[in-house]
Amino acid sequence: MTSTKKIRIAIVAGEASGDLLGAGLIKALQQRFPQATFEGIGGPRMLALGFESFESMERLAVMGLTEVLGRVPELLRLRRRLVEYWQQQPPTVFIGIDAPDFNLGLEKKLKRSGITTIHYVSPTIWAWRQKRVFNVAESTHHVLTLFPFEAAFYEKHNIPVTFVGHPLADDIPMDMDQKTAQEKLIINKNRPTLAVLPGSRRSEVQRLAQLFMQAAKLCQRQLPDLQVLIPAANKHRFQQIQEIAQAFPDLSTKVVLGQAQDVMAASDAILLASGTATLEAMLVKRPMVVAYRVSRITHMLVSGMLKTPYVALPNLLANQLLVPELLQQQATPEHLAVAILKALHPQTASKLHDTFRQIHQQLRCNASERAADAVAKLIS
Numbered sequence: 414m415t416s417t418k419k420i421r422i423a424i425v426a427g428e429a430s431g432d433l434l435g436a437g438l439i440k441a442l443q444q445r446f447p448q449a450t451f452e453g454i455g456g457p458r459m460l461a462l463g464f465e466s467f468e469s470m471e472r473l474a475v476m477g478l479t480e481v482l483g484r485v486p487e488l489l490r491l492r493r494r495l496v497e498y499w500q501q502q503p504p505t506v507f508i509g510i511d512a513p514d515f516n517l518g519l520e521k522k523l524k525r526s527g528i529t530t531i532h533y534v535s536p537t538i539w540a541w542r543q544k545r546v547f548n549v550a551e552s553t554h555h556v557l558t559l560f561p562f563e564a565a566f567y568e569k570h571n572i573p574v575t576f577v578g579h580p581l582a583d584d585i586p587m588d589m590d591q592k593t594a595q596e597k598l599i600i601n602k603n604r605p606t607l608a609v610l611p612g613s614r615r616s617e618v619q620r621l622a623q624l625f626m627q628a629a630k631l632c633q634r635q636l637p638d639l640q641v642l643i644p645a646a647n648k649h650r651f652q653q654i655q656e657i658a659q660a661f662p663d664l665s666t667k668v669v670l671g672q673a674q675d676v677m678a679a680s681d682a683i684l685l686a687s688g689t690a691t692l693e694a695m696l697v698k699r700p701m702v703v704a705y706r707v708s709r710i711t712h713m714l715v716s717g718m719l720k721t722p723y724v725a726l727p728n729l730l731a732n733q734l735l736v737p738e739l740l741q742q743q744a745t746p747e748h749l750a751v752a753i754l755k756a757l758h759p760q761t762a763s764k765l766h767d768t769f770r771q772i773h774q775q776l777r778c779n780a781s782e783r784a785a786d787a788v789a790k791l792i793s
Contacts, residue, residue, distance in 0.1 A: 420449035420792060423504035424464070425495070425519065427473040427512025429613045429646050430689040432456030434533060434781075435510050437580040439464060441785030446792075452504070453495070467495070471649075473512050488515060496522045503528050506792055509553070510534060521552040529791050531555045533784060535563040546570050555791060557784050560730065561775070575787040578778025581689075585674065585696040587773060594678035598669065604638040605757055608680035608699070610673065610690050613646035615653065617686055620706050622657045625684050628749035630664050635754060640665040642680060644673040682756035684749065687724050687738070695727040696776075698769045700756035701736050704744040730772050735765060 422442065426435040436458035439451055443462070452465040454473065460466060468491060492515060499507065500522075506529045509516030513536035520530040532553040549556065549572060556574045558564045564576035595602045607629055611621040626641075633639045641664060645651035651670050658666045669676060673690070677683055677697040685694060687705040694701045703725040727735050737752045739745075755761060 420446040421504045422446075422449055422451050422788075423499055423507040424451060424453040424455060424459070424510060425473075425508075425512065425516055426453075426455045426459065426470060426510040427515060428470065429456060431510040431512065431534070432458045432470060434580060434784075435459045435464070436462060437781035438508070438510075438533065438784050438788070441781040442788060445785060445789050453507075467498075473515055492519050495519060499523055499528065500526050505529070506531060506788060508533055508788065517548055517552045521548070524552060524554065529554050531557060531788060531791065533557040534559060535567070546572070555787060557787055559776075559780070560726075562729075575783065576778075577783040577787070578780040579692065579776045580780045581693055581696055582773055582776035582778070583780055585693070585773075587770065589674070589678040589697050591678060591680075594675045597675050598642065598667070598672070598679050600640060600642065600667065600679060604640045604665075605636050606680045607632065607639060607641050607753060607757065608676045608683040608685070609641055609643045610676075610683065610685035610694075611643075611654070612686040612688065612690075613650065615649065618650055618653050618657075621686055621704070622654055623660070624706070624744065624746060625704070625749070626657065626661050626664065626666075627746035628684065628753060629666075630661055631746055631750035632753050632757075633664060636757070640667070642666075642676045643668045644676040645670050646673075647671075681759075681762070682753060684753055687740075689726075691736075692726040695730075695736075695769050696773050698762075698766050698773075700761045700765055701727075702739065702749060702752040702756050703736055704739045704749060706741055706744050727769070727772070730775075731768060735768060 424435055426432050432455060435455050439459060439462045442449060454468050454470055455464045455466045456470040496519060507523050508531045509520050511534040520532060524530045530553045535556060535558045556567055556572060558574060558576050559579045561576050564574050567574035592602060609625045609629060611618045611625050629641050643654055645654050645668055651668060654668050658668055677694055677699055680699055683694045683699050683701040685691060685701060685703060687703050691703055723729050725736055725738050739748055739752060
C-alpha cells in the first residue's frame with residue numbers, strides 16, 4: 414500500500430557503501446511514498462534516483478583517528494550548517510547512513526529538536542568503545558543493522574533495533590560465473606587472476622595500493638602469467654591507481670572504472686582492504702587476503718580498545734578465522750605474497766565455498782524492503 418502523504422526525507426551517507434545502501438532504501442521508500450522528496454548528502458546512485466545532495470559525499474570519506482584531525486573544522490562547519498538548515502526546515506525523518514562520527518552528532522542535535530532520527534548501519538560499538546552505545550541511544554530513535562549479532566547487542570541494551578540484512582546479499586547471485594565476468598572484462602581466461610582492491614578513499618589508496626602491487630609483483634615470480642585486475646571506485650581513484658600502477662611496468666595490470674563485482678567474480682583470489690569489500694568478496698565466493706594499515710597513533714589508540722579477535726567481516730560473521738588478516742606491521746609485501754599464493758590455490762576456494770554460501774543465505778533478507786518498512790512505521 415502506498416501513501417500520498419507529503420514526505421520529506423533527509424539522508425546523509427558517508428561513502429560508496431553508504432551510497433549503495435541509500436539508493437536501495439530510496440527505491441523502496443519511493444514505492445511506499447511516491448511523492449516523497451530526498452535531500453542531504455549522497456553519492457551517484459542516490460543522485461540517479463532524484464536525491465538532492467547539498468555537498469559532495471567525498472567530503473565525509475575520511476578514515477582513521479589521526480587522519481581526520483586535519484578535516485575536523487571543515488566537518489564541524491558542515492554539520493553545523495546541516496543542523497541549522499533542518500532545524501529551520503524540519504524533515505519528516507532523518508536517516509544517517511554509516512559515518513557514525515559525523516552522523517551521530519548530527520542525529521543527536523536533530524533528535525533534541527524533535528526530529529525523528531534513524532541510524533542505518535551500526536557503528537562498531539560491539540568491537541571497540543562499547544560505551545558509545547549510550548551515545549547511540551541519545552542520538553537516534555531506531556537503529557537498522559546489517560548483521561544479526563549487531564541487533565542482539567542493541568537488544569541487550571534496550572535500544573530499538575531492526576536487523577534488515579545486507580542489500581549486497583540480496584543483489585549478488587548465489588553463484589557468479591567466473592567465465593562470464595572474464596569475458597565482460599575482456600581478460601585472458603587461461604591466466605591466474607588476482608583482484609586487488611586497495612579501498613575507495615584517496616587516503617586508503619595512497620597507503621595500500623603500492624604495497625598491494627609490491628605483493629603481486631612477488632607472486633609473479635612463482636606465477637609468471639599472473640594478471641592483476643584493479644577496480645577504481647571513481648574517476649579520481651582511477652587516475653590515482655593508474656599512476657601507481659605505472660611504477661610496475663612488468664606486472665600485467667588492468668585498471669577498470671567501477672565494476673568491482675565483475676572484477677571479483679573474474680578473479681581466482683582477492684587482495685583487499687578491510688571493510689565492506691570483504692563482505693562483497695565473500696558473497697562472490699572468492700578466496701581473499703585482507704590487509705590494512707593506519708597511522709601508528711591510530712593503531713595504538715584503537716588496538717587497545719578492540720573487543721573482537723577479528724576485523725574482516727567474513728571472520729566476524731563466522732566467528733572463526735576463515736580468511737587471513739594481515740594488519741599493520743604484518744602487512745608486508747612478503748607476508749601478503751605468501752597468503753595470496755595460498756589463496757590462489759584451487760583447494761582454498763573449495764574449502765571456503767560452502768561456508769560463504771551459508772552466510773550469504775543468512776544475510777539475504779530483502780534488506781532495503783525491511784529497512785523501508787521500519788522507516789515507514791516511524792513516519793506513520
